[in-house]
Amino acid sequence: MKLKITIAAAMLLATTGLARADGPSAIEMRQVGMSLLSGDFAGIRAVIAAKGDVKTLENPAKAMQRWAALTPSLFPKGTETGGNTKAMPEIWSDAAGFAKASAALGEAAGVMMAAAKAGDADAAAAAVKGIGDACGACHKGYRAK
Numbered sequence: 001m002k003l004k005i006t007i008a009a010a011m012l013l014a015t016t017g018l019a020r021a022d023g024p025s026a027i028e029m030r031q032v033g034m035s036l037l038s039g040d041f042a043g044i045r046a047v048i049a050a051k052g053d054v055k056t057l058e059n060p061a062k063a064m065q066r067w068a069a070l071t072p073s074l075f076p077k078g079t080e081t082g083g084n085t086k087a088m089p090e091i092w093s094d095a096a097g098f099a100k101a102s103a104a105l106g107e108a109a110g111v112m113m114a115a116a117k118a119g120d121a122d123a124a125a126a127a128v129k130g131i132g133d134a135c136g137a138c139h140k141g142y143r144a145k
C-alpha cells in the first residue's frame, strides 16, 4: 500500500515536471500578446489624433507586423479550450481563413510602416483604419464575445 502511494506521488511529480518543461501556456501568451497589441495600437492612434510625428510609428507598426506573422502559431492544437480562452473552433476548422486574417493584419501594419517611414501623416491616418478593420474582421469570425 505504502509503495503504491509512493509510485502515485512519483507519477504526479513527473507529470507536473513535464507540464513545467512545456514552457509558458500558449493561451496565456496569446492573450497577453493581444493585450500588448491593443496597447501598441492605442499608442499609434494617439500619435495620429495628436498630429504627432508619424515617423515614430515605424517601430510600433513593425512590432504589429511581427506579431501578425506569429499569431497562427499561438493557436496550436490542444489549446481549443481552457484558460478562459475566447478562441472559436473556426480557428482550427478554418485554419486557412485564420492565417489569411493574420496576414491581413500584417499587410495593414506594413502599410503603416511605409507611411511612417515616408513621414506621410495622411497615409498613416488612413493606415489606422486598415489596421482597425483587420482586428475587427478576425475577431468577428474567430473570437467569441
Ligand code: HEC
Pocket: 027, 030, 031, 032, 034, 035, 037, 038, 041, 071, 084, 085, 086, 087, 088, 098, 101, 102, 105, 131, 132, 134, 135, 136, 138, 139, 142, 143
Ligand atoms: C488573426 C486573428 C486576430 C487578429 C488579426 C487580431 N486578433 Fe485580437 N484576438 C483574436 C483571438 C482569437 C482572441 C482570443 C484569444 C484567446 O482568448 O485565446 C483575441 C483576443 C484579443 C484581446 C483580448 C486579450 C485578453 O486579454 O484575453 C484583445 C484586447 C485583442 N484581441 C485586441 C486586438 C487588436 C487591437 C487587434 C488589431 C490590432 C487584434 N486583436 C487583432 C484574434 C485576432
